[in-house]
Amino acid sequence: MRGTENNDRPEPDEHIVPVQFVDPSANHDEINAPPSLTPKHTGTIVLSIALFFVVLIVIFVLPRHLQMSPDVSNSEKNEQPSSNQRQTLQPHMSMTEPVFRQTEDAAQLRYENQTQLERALALVVRLETHNVLVWAANDFDQAQGNIKLGEKAYREQRYGDARKYYTAATEKLESIEARLDSVIFEAIEDGFLQLEAKDSTAATKAFNFVLSIQPSHGQAKRGLARAQTLDRVLALINEAEGYERLNNLPAALTRYHEALKLDAEAPSASSAISRIKSIQFETKFQRIMSAGFSAFESNDNTRAKAAFEKAKKLKPQSIAVNEALTQVNNRILANKISKRLVAAIAFEKQEEWDKAGKQFRLAIALDANLDGAENSARRADRRAKLDQQLDTMIGQPHRLGTDAVHAEAQAILKRARSISNPGPILQRQIISLDRSIVIARTPLPVTLVSNSATEVTLYKIGPLGKFDQHSISLIPGQYVVVGKRAGFRDVRVEFKVSPEKQNALITVQCEEKLAFGT
Structure with missing residues (x-):
């Protein structure tokens, strides 16, 4: 079993090195953005890459060495112990169980060390993409040192110590990563404070610092753009203020607009533009009102009204404008009414009563409460009727x-x-x-001529009998005389008696004989 422990022990030159992962999709310009990586940083990357491959060997190759060697396995297969041998070996096996247990514990510790190291290396990669050496170099170096100490302990098979070092390194790296947002926030805040303080150099430095940590940071990009144009913007604003003091408002407005083109948040430019436009607006308004009053005083009501209406478009709620419009409208109305009344009176004098009445009515339409106009209109109407x-x-x-x-x-x-x-x-x-x-009512002489055979009747007067000629006096007017004769067609004659036609001669006699008459 001692041989088995020797197989588990790493070779004297075995070591674990942190690996540096480089994102192949990263923009090289952003990676190289200021501040640039130091030689120390480059060495760390190389060391991390080497460590990554060692980690792979430890994870996938080393566990195999924990198994029994081939010689031991073969001897066990070839030497099948008898029942007596098994009885004699049993006590020996029980004596080696703690050794196997120690081997299993060591394997577990090695696995935990590898897991902890992977976490630490992942943090290293993430932090290095955020240029950690610029803003947390000491803490980062301390974490790297713990990783190296863990490596040394691992080589010496002090797996418990190695785990402590790796854990300390991981915690330190996590604490560094947790500060990232606040570091960026404080730098951004400082950059904008420097912009307000009009310090372009300090602002540029602050925003470049953020971009070196996070190249895609939108606020930092906008802030840097403002910082880069700040000096020119301030110069334009200074020129604009000078023009404003000289009351050259158009030139001042131009400079302020140029400043805003360079920086949409240029200090005081927007408020200055609003102020100048307000002054120009008020000046324009007063100029229009003055023109309106001048025209009003000259009795040029049309021009005055046009001016006041133009001013009303600028200030719809202005009391002065509305009062001026009321005055000019009242005068225009009074002039229209006066014109109608003058015309009506003129038509009265000319005894053109129909026209006079129409003019009075037009005046009343302009002002229903016009004194006396209604009576004058009715009088004109009566005279027009009498005239007709x-x-x-x-x-x-x-x-x-x-x-x-x-x-x-x-x-x-x-x-x-x-x-x-x-x-x-x-x-x-x-x-x-x-x-x-x-x-x-004065009768006029009229002579009626007949043939002594026709019975003549004059309507309005009566029958006149038969005659050859009959004289009669008739008052002017329309008359009808009728003649009748047996066997002949009746005749009817209409005639007019008028002073223009004196001694009228009217013929009335039946001459057309009827075919069936008797």
């Missing part, structure tokens, strides 16, 4: 001969004569209608 009635009667004098029309004409004439201060047109209408009424 007078013209109708004067234009149809032949109708005046009938009693009903005559009475109506007299009533119209009476209303016309009741108007105080009649205009020249009304006066002429009164005279004309009065004359038409007189003429309409």
